[in-house]
Amino acid sequence: MTTLQPYFTPETIEARSFEIIDSEVPEPRPFAGAQWEIARRLIHTSADFDLLNHIAFHPQAVEAGLNALGNGCTVFTDTEMARSGMPLRRMEPLGCTVQCLLNRPDVVAAAKTNGTTRAHAAMDAARGELQGCIMAIGNAPTALIRLMEHLAAGGLAPALIIGMPVGFVNAAESKELLVGQTAVPYITIRGRKGGSPLAAATVNALAEMALRT
Numbered sequence: 001m002t003t004l005q006p007y008f009t010p011e012t013i014e015a016r017s018f019e020i021i022d023s024e025v026p027e028p029r030p031f032a033g034a035q036w037e038i039a040r041r042l043i044h045t046s047a048d049f050d051l052l053n054h055i056a057f058h059p060q061a062v063e064a065g066l067n068a069l070g071n072g073c074t075v076f077t078d079t080e081m082a083r084s085g086m087p088l089r090r091m092e093p094l095g096c097t098v099q100c101l102l103n104r105p106d107v108v109a110a111a112k113t114n115g116t117t118r119a120h121a122a123m124d125a126a127r128g129e130l131q132g133c134i135m136a137i138g139n140a141p142t143a144l145i146r147l148m149e150h151l152a153a154g155g156l157a158p159a160l161i162i163g164m165p166v167g168f169v170n171a172a173e174s175k176e177l178l179v180g181q182t183a184v185p186y187i188t189i190r191g192r193k194g195g196s197p198l199a200a201a202t203v204n205a206l207a208e209m210a211l212r213t
Contacts, residue, residue: 017044021043025049030052037208037209038187038202038205039051040205041204041205042189042198042205044201046198048193051189051198054191054193055189056188056189057186058184058185060185061187062206065160065187065203066210067159068134069210070210070213072094072096073096073132073133074099074132075096075097075099075133076101076126076129076130077138078102078119078138078139078140078143079100079196082200085196085197085201085204086203086204086207090207090208090211091207096207102122104125107122107125110124119139120146123147124146127150131156131157131158132158132159133158134158134162135158136200137199138194138200139166139194141170141171141174144161144163144174145170145177148178152181157183158184160184160187161188162188162202163186163187164188164195164202166192166193168192171192171194172190175190175194
């Protein structure tokens, strides 16, 4: 017979989940400190311990993300799912806003006119606002590829890129482009895995740490 555990509130469920994750990934862990807080939240979101084999941090990623959030940055996302996964209770106290440009009329029109994806067009629409922002990409490789093209051309750079597009066509390749550059801090999940919930979870982990400072 299955014995249900007596955890009934979101806070106690989350705390118990983190305890279980900590117990199932004994020391020495592949990540420590703030990096472990982020990795642990990614496992919590997905129940996928294999992510530990694929998460990659730029050396300045955590510092850059915390500084950006502490300065009240804009977080751009490539999906409404990711945007809705970053609750106002975390963002508003930091003075941060979250935007998804995917459904903005000019983005929709540009994608149709140019025969591109809306994610590609959204990166074009955001390119003048990238400096100091966090770019959280959890779905579309085309968004990350277009962002990397802007950077290669000398365009404005985000403070942090969370690059976690998911899938089989150019997902892994787009993340290798991200890891291959060292100028802009990033957090990524190499290979095919990723997704909007994981991109949002990464921002949430950083926001929780920023709120404690």
